[in-house]
Amino acid sequence: MVRELTHFIGGQHVSGTSGRFSDVFDPSTGAVQARVPLATTAEVESAIANAEEAQLEWATWNPQRRARVLLTFLDLIAKDMDSLARLLASEHGKTVADARGDIQRGVEVIEFAAGAPHLLKGEYTGGAGSGIDVYSLRQPLGVVAGITPFNFPAMIPLWKMGPALAAGNSFILKPSERDPSIPLRIAELFLEAGLPAGVLNVVNGDKVAVDALLHDERVKAIGFVGSTPIAQYIYQTAAAHGKRAQCFGGAKNHMIVMPDADLDQVADALIGAGYGSAGERCMAISVAVPVGQETADALAVKLTERVRDLTIGHSLDEKADYGPLITREAVVRVEAAIQAGVDAGAELLADGRGITVDGYESGFYLGPTLFDHVTTDMDLYLEEVFGPVLIIVRADTYEDALRLPSEHQYGNGVSIFTRDGDTARDFTARVNTGMVGVNVPIPVPIAYHTFGGWKKSGFGDLNQHGPDSFRFYTKTKTVTSRWPSGIKEGASFVIPTMH
Ligand code: NAD
Numbered sequence: 001m002v003r004e005l006t007h008f009i010g011g012q013h014v015s016g017t018s019g020r021f022s023d024v025f026d027p028s029t030g031a032v033q034a035r036v037p038l039a040t041t042a043e044v045e046s047a048i049a050n051a052e053e054a055q056l057e058w059a060t061w062n063p064q065r066r067a068r069v070l071l072t073f074l075d076l077i078a079k080d081m082d083s084l085a086r087l088l089a090s091e092h093g094k095t096v097a098d099a100r101g102d103i104q105r106g107v108e109v110i111e112f113a114a115g116a117p118h119l120l121k122g123e124y125t126g127g128a129g130s131g132i133d134v135y136s137l138r139q140p141l142g143v144v145a146g147i148t149p150f151n152f153p154a155m156i157p158l159w160k161m162g163p164a165l166a167a168g169n170s171f172i173l174k175p176s177e178r179d180p181s182i183p184l185r186i187a188e189l190f191l192e193a194g195l196p197a198g199v200l201n202v203v204n205g206d207k208v209a210v211d212a213l214l215h216d217e218r219v220k221a222i223g224f225v226g227s228t229p230i231a232q233y234i235y236q237t238a239a240a241h242g243k244r245a246q247c248f249g250g251a252k253n254h255m256i257v258m259p260d261a262d263l264d265q266v267a268d269a270l271i272g273a274g275y276g277s278a279g280e281r282c283m284a285i286s287v288a289v290p291v292g293q294e295t296a297d298a299l300a301v302k303l304t305e306r307v308r309d310l311t312i313g314h315s316l317d318e319k320a321d322y323g324p325l326i327t328r329e330a331v332v333r334v335e336a337a338i339q340a341g342v343d344a345g346a347e348l349l350a351d352g353r354g355i356t357v358d359g360y361e362s363g364f365y366l367g368p369t370l371f372d373h374v375t376t377d378m379d380l381y382l383e384e385v386f387g388p389v390l391i392i393v394r395a396d397t398y399e400d401a402l403r404l405p406s407e408h409q410y411g412n413g414v415s416i417f418t419r420d421g422d423t424a425r426d427f428t429a430r431v432n433t434g435m436v437g438v439n440v441p442i443p444v445p446i447a448y449h450t451f452g453g454w455k456k457s458g459f460g461d462l463n464q465h466g467p468d469s470f471r472f473y474t475k476t477k478t479v480t481s482r483w484p485s486g487i488k489e490g491a492s493f494v495i496p497t498m499h
Pocket residue numbers: 147148149150151152174175176177205206207210211225226227228230231248249250251281282384386412453457
C-alpha cells in the first residue's frame with residue numbers, strides 16, 4: 001500500500017485537494033513507496049494566510065524566547081537521528097551515514113541560529129550630534145519562503161528556516177517533491193518543540209506551488225536552491241514581484257592538483273568528493289585538474305585503481321560507498337552525458353553504465369565513471385552532470401589550471417591540493433569562485449560563515465547561513481533621536497549634516 005503524504009499547514013497535516021500527485025520512490029529498489037500531493041494555488045494561499053497571522057505574535061516573542069524553541073528542537077532531532085537518517089536514506093538513496101551528515105549539517109545551522117539574540121543586535125552611535133543618538137534595529141520581514149532541492153532534504157530546508165524563524169519570520173517551505181518526508185517530519189518536530197502553529201508550514205508541490213509563492217505579495221522573501229535555470233527564473237520572478245531573493249544554482253567544481261601534492265591524499269579526496277552521494281552534491285568535485293603531464297599520468301592510475309574498489313549498494317547497506325541516483329530519469333540523463341563524452345573523444349577509464357546491484361535489479365544505480373583527456377570544449381566539461389562522473393582535464397601550467405575554474409560558467413566551489421603556501425595563497429586570492437578549499441576537497445563553510453557560489457551558481461547578494469542569513473531575513477530600521485526633547489532651534493531648510 002502506497003502511503004499518501006500531506007501538506008503541513010497551520011500546525012496540522014492537511015491532505016492535498018488538487019488530485020495531482022508525484023510518486024516518491026525508494027531509489028534503492030525502484031519501488032514507489034509514497035505519493036505526495038502537488039498543491040493548488042488556493043492551498044498555497046491558505047498556508048500564506050496561516051503564516052501571516054501566526055507571524056504577528058511570533059515576532060513579539062523576544063529573541064531569546066524564540067531561540068529556546070530552536071534549542072528544544074535540537075534535543076528532539078538528536079533523539080530522532082537514527083530513524084530520520086534511515087527515512088532520509090530510503091527516499092533519497094544516499095547511505096545512512098551520509099544521511100546523518102545531511103541532518104547534522106542542518107543541525108549546525110540551527111545551533112548557529114539559536115544565537116539570534118546576539119545576531120539580531122543592531123548598531124548604536126551615542127552622541128552623533130548634539131543630543132543625538134543613532135541606532136539600528138533588525139526587524140523580521142514577515143512571511144518568507146524556501147524552495148529546496150532533492151539532494152539535501154534535511155540540510156537545506158534547515159539552513160533556510162533556522163535563521164528565518166529565529167529572526168521572527170514565519171516560513172513556508174516548498175521542498176523537493178522527490179523526498180518530502182523529512183521536511184514534513186522537521187515541521188512536526190518544530191511544533192513539538194513549542195513553535196506556534198502556522199509559523200512553519202510545508203507545502204508540497206511543483207511549479208504551480210512555486211508560482212503561487214512568487215506571485216503573492218504577502219511573501220516578502222524567497223530562498224531557493226536547485227538547478228541554475230530554475231534559480232534564474234525564481235530570481236527574476238521574485239524581483240519582478242518586489243521580493244528579496246537569494247537563489248543558488250548548479251555547479252562544476254574543480255580540484256587543482258599541483259605537482260608537489262601528495263597524490264595518494266589527492267586520489268582519496270577526489271574519490272570521496274567525486275563519488276560520495278553518487279555525485280549528487282552541489283559541492284561534489286567533478287573536474288580534476290592535474291598540473292603537468294607527469295602528475296596527470298600518475299593521478300589517472302591511482303584514480304582508476306580506487307574506482308575499481310568502490311562498492312555501490314542499497315542505501316541501508318553499511319558496506320556501500322554510495323547508493324542509487326534519485327530517479328530512473330537521472331540515470332538515463334547521466335548515461336547520455338557519458339555517451340556524449342565518449343562521442344566527443346574523451347578517454348573513458350571507467351564506465352559505470354549498466355551496473356546492477358544483486359537483489360535490487362530495478363534500483364537506480366550507476367557505477368563510478370572516470371574520464372581522462374577531457375577538453376574544455378566538450379559538454380562533459382561545460383555542463384553540470386550531477387552524477388558519479390569524474391573527469392580529468394589536464395593543464396600544462398598553474399596559470400592554465402587557475403584559468404579553468406575562473407572562466408567556467410559556474411563558480412560554486414573549488415579546491416587546490418599543494419604543499420606550497422605561496423601557490424595556495426595566490427590561488428585563494430585570484431580564483432573566481434565563491435568557496436575555496438586548500439587541501440580540503442569539499443569546502444562547505446561551517447555554519448557561522450556563509451555559503452554561496454558565484455557566477456551561474458548564485459543569484460542575489462547575500463549568502464546562506466552565517467551572518468548573511470540574518471541580514472537576508474531581516475530589514476534594518478535606522479532611528480535618529482534627540483533628547484532631551486524641547487530644544488528649540490527654529491525651522492531649518494537645509495539638510496541636516498554632522499558639523
Ligand atoms: P531543481 O531545480 O529541479 O528543483 C529545485 C526546486 O525547484 C524543487 O523544489 C522543485 O520542485 C522546484 N522546481 C523544479 N522545476 C521548477 C519549475 N519549472 N518552476 C518552479 N519550480 C521548480 O533541482 P534538483 O534536481 O532538486 O536539485 C539538483 C540541483 O540543485 C543541481 O543543479 C545542484 O547543483 C543544485 N544544488 C545547488 C546547491 C547550491 O548551494 N548551489 C545546493 C544543492 C543543490
